[in-house]
Amino acid sequence: MARTSSKPNDLASIQAQKDRLLAQIAELDVQAKEVEEEERDAGRPTLLAALDRVKIRKLGKADARLIANAIASFGGSAVAAHLGSLGKE
Numbered sequence: 001m002a003r004t005s006s007k008p009n010d011l012a013s014i015q016a017q018k019d020r021l022l023a024q025i026a027e028l029d030v031q032a033k034e035v036e037e038e039e040r041d042a043g044r045p046t047l048l049a050a051l052d053r054v055k056i057r058k059l060g061k062a063d064a065r066l067i068a069n070a071i072a073s074f075g076g077s078a079v080a081a082h083l084g085s086l087g088k089e
Contacts, residue, residue: 043076
């Protein structure tokens with residue numbers, strides 16, 4: 001007995017399936033964007049907790065912004081490694 005194809009064989013069915021898939025892709029894009037946004041700020045609580053435990057000398061807004069941007073751009077590990085090397089020079 002011949003098997004029937006599970007693929008739609010008319011244009012309307014194909015377009016309907018395509019529309020459903022595009023809607024799913026759009027939803028996945030939204031979900032991915034939300035997760036990316038959460039991940040971009042995931043280290044904030046850890047950094048703030050660490051800052052609460054140490055005394056910090058006077059710091060200008062420009063320097064604070066530069067440090068924050070370095071962490072955002074290069075990641076905490078890279079900034080920590082660079083800061084760790086400052087005392088070894």
